[in-house]
Amino acid sequence: MTKSGRDKPRRIHALAMVILLIVAAFVPSTAMAEVKPPLRMRLEHRSLRGRSGGPIPVRIKLEYNLPQMMEGDLELKIYNSDQTPEDLIAVMTYEGIVLQSNDYFFDVVLPPFEHSRNRQYLVEGWFVTDKERISLSRDPKNPFETTELLSINPWDRATLMCSVSGAADFQQPSDNRRFLNSSLRLNNYNPLEQKRQDSDVPLIDTVRVQDHATSWDAIELPEDPLQLCSFDLVLLADGALSRLDAAQLTALTTWVRAGGSLCVLPDDRSLKGPHLQFLQTMFERSDDADLHLTLNDDGELVVISSRNSPVVNRMFGLGRVTLLPAVDEMSSILKDAALGEVVAHLWKVHKASPIRQGKPWSGLNPVEAAKRAGMQITPLPNGQFQVPDPGGYGQSSFGGGSRSQQSCWMKPGSPRISG
Secondary structure, three states, X not given: OOHHHHHHHHHHHHHHHHHHHHHHHHOOHHHHOOOOOOOEEEEEEOOOOOOOOOOEEEEEEEEOOOOOOEEEEEEEEEEEOOOOHHHEEEEEEEEEEEXXXXXXXXXXXXXXXXXXXXOEEEEEEEEEOOOOEEEOOXXXXXXXXXXXXXXXXXXXXXXXXXXXXXXXOOOOOOHHHHHHHHHOOHHHHOHHHHHHHHOOOOOOHHHOOEEEEEEEEHHHOOOOHHHHOOOOEEEEEOOOHHXXXXXXXXXXXXXXXXXXXXEEOOOOOOOOHHHHHHHHHHHOEOOXXXXXXXXXXXXXXXXXXXXXXXXXXXXXXOEEEXXXXXXXXXXXXXXXXXXHHHHHHHXXXXXXXXXHHOOOOOOOOHHHHHHHOOOOOEEOOOOOEEOOOOOOOOOOHHHOOEOOOOOOOOOOOOOOEEO
């Protein structure tokens, strides 16, 4: 072979390399790399533990940093454990979302599980515009991949308070709302918890009532009473009441009547007729002429009563409502027995409980409590005893007498949910 023949493959290889370099110089770098999706979705579970038996509060974050405005609907397909037509719980659509340059946050309530523990809760997300249907999957190669929300062990007992604010920065509570978020916890009266604090012996979490409070923007409070069932207690403070519309007020009324607990701190400056009517329906009674509610010219609530700054506890249907006075320092008037009465009322604790005097609930076991109450104890063949509940309301943990909250089941009424 001649020298020119041996050099021919080298010249071809060199020419190919030159062509590749030229092409690379004119092709944008974004085309050479993996294309990132224009929009991503992240879900944050707003309930920490023990709420697997009811609807699930979730914060949705849509990550979008492009300068172009994009408007469309968020579509969520909710699957119960398996991504099959048989396990499709619902299709939820949130319409009219406008994205531009910044991430988009909002709080929603998702339907409850049908399965129990150790199962997955799957959410398939799409953002639908007039021109395209964008997958919100974490894997661009698999647009139907779901986002998982783990279910929760049912033996982890917990409560969840929805602390609603009308302030622009609803995540930063005022002193009064911060005080109520902490002081309305039932576990503050747990005698076993106080023993743990007074000794060096650790106490396992299963003997505690896990109390959690989540901050919620008043504008996003659900208009469907079924969705409010994801909370045990709703607190309206920091100007929240005046931000609620008629549909939200109706949902709250229905939810409380079905067994919910509502605490209202009317520290608003712009209450209107519907808000006053809501409070009058909840708190005024024909057999109590000592309480009358009205508004002054500035839209502030005026409580007409013979008592100074009264705390009003009422039963409403199966639920409980509490009206607090709009004072500058709530901790100065709501303490000891006054605070215990509010906590016991909202959590449906029986009237004989020491909580109503601001003391820990009884640490007696059911047998001892029944003997002291003069109840009849029946020995059983297996060495156990049959003991009536001292409170008369069914089972109560650690002799505390905390009555089980009424289950609240209502037909969904939101037209945005299908499936």
